[in-house]
Amino acid sequence: MRAAAVAGKPGDEVISPREAAIREAIDALDFESVAARFRDDGEFVFLESFLAPLLLDEMVEECRRLYPQIHRAYVPFVRKAGTVGHGAIARHAPALYALYRSPAFLDFARRLSGAQVVLKSGSDAHAAALYVYQRPGDHVGFHYDDCGCEDTASYTASLGLINDTESKVHFQLFRNDRQRKMRELYISMKPGSLVFFCGSRAYHRVTPLGRGEERAVFSFAHVREGKRLTGFWRFYENIKDAVLYFGPKALVQKNY
Numbered sequence: 226m227r228a229a230a231v232a233g234k235p236g237d238e239v240i241s242p243r244e245a246a247i248r249e250a251i252d253a254l255d256f257e258s259v260a261a262r263f264r265d266d267g268e269f270v271f272l273e274s275f276l277a278p279l280l281l282d283e284m285v286e287e288c289r290r291l292y293p294q295i296h297r298a299y300v301p302f303v304r305k306a307g308t309v310g311h312g313a314i315a316r317h318a319p320a321l322y323a324l325y326r327s328p329a330f331l332d333f334a335r336r337l338s339g340a341q342v343v344l345k346s347g348s349d350a351h352a353a354a355l356y357v358y359q360r361p362g363d364h365v366g367f368h369y370d371d372c373g374c375e376d377t378a379s380y381t382a383s384l385g386l387i388n389d390t391e392s393k394v395h396f397q398l399f400r401n402d403r404q405r406k407m408r409e410l411y412i413s414m415k416p417g418s419l420v421f422f423c424g425s426r427a428y429h430r431v432t433p434l435g436r437g438e439e440r441a442v443f444s445f446a447h448v449r450e451g452k453r454l455t456g457f458w459r460f461y462e463n464i465k466d467a468v469l470y471f472g473p474k475a476l477v478q479k480n481y
Contacts, residue, residue, distance in 0.1 A: 243323040243327075250275055250277060251330070256336070260337055268380075269426070275384070276417045280320060284443065287319070290318075295308065305363050307358070308357070310351070356444060361434060364432060364434065368430070370424030377423055380447045381444060384419050384443045384444075385418040388440055390440045392434045392438065400428045
């Protein structure tokens with residue numbers, strides 16, 4: 226699936242095959258059912274099968290080609306894994322970048338969240354990133370994906386790419402909701418599966434990788450318009466990104 230555009234009659238909108246495939250995947254969903262599940266589960270939904278194989282296969286190829294650019298980090302009890310940041314994806318992974326930049330997916334995120342969400346700053350390495358688990362014990366401890374923003378300002382989308390592992394994403398929903406019993410989910414991010422959730426509401430971790438296993442996901446964030454980080458919180462998020470994900474270059478990035 227390459228970059229040639231497709232169109233119908235003269236005057237029709239011209240879109241790329243990748244965007245067409247993303248639109249088709251979204252149109253195939255029963256949106257009202259997905260939205261109801263998203264609301265009922267506290268702004269969380271898991272779609273076991275989202276993308277068709279043709280586009281997905283291209284994304285997996287891109288993921289593997291980016292392996293030489295993986296930055297690994299190990300902080301005991303917090304995180305042991307590898308990451309490829311937004312810049313490398315924008316330059317070398319057109320299919321992955323097409324999903325991140327997709328107008329159809331942005332519209333889908335806005336309809337689901339009921340918020341005027343936008344993409345993060347292009348200089349934010351966390352805007353869209355690959356998270357790669359290749360070595361025994363690779364894991365991520367419990368955390369929220371709040372991006373340093375206020376509650377309900379940030380939303381995460383994660384697409385399964387490689388899942389040759391028994392490792393799972395362990396979610397705790399309604400953890401701080403006194404009106405609801407906490408719900409625990411263990412999700413296997415099989416290739417083509419998608420999870421979309423409010424970052425400040427879904428507490429989650431990645432369970433440790435076993436020997437000879439491999440796991441990779443593509444994650445990207447949407448944030449409510451006008452919720453840009455400044456001052457101390459921007460500095461704090463840059464420190465976290467440098468230590469846990471991307472190395473010293475993250476210290477000078479522009480977080481959203």
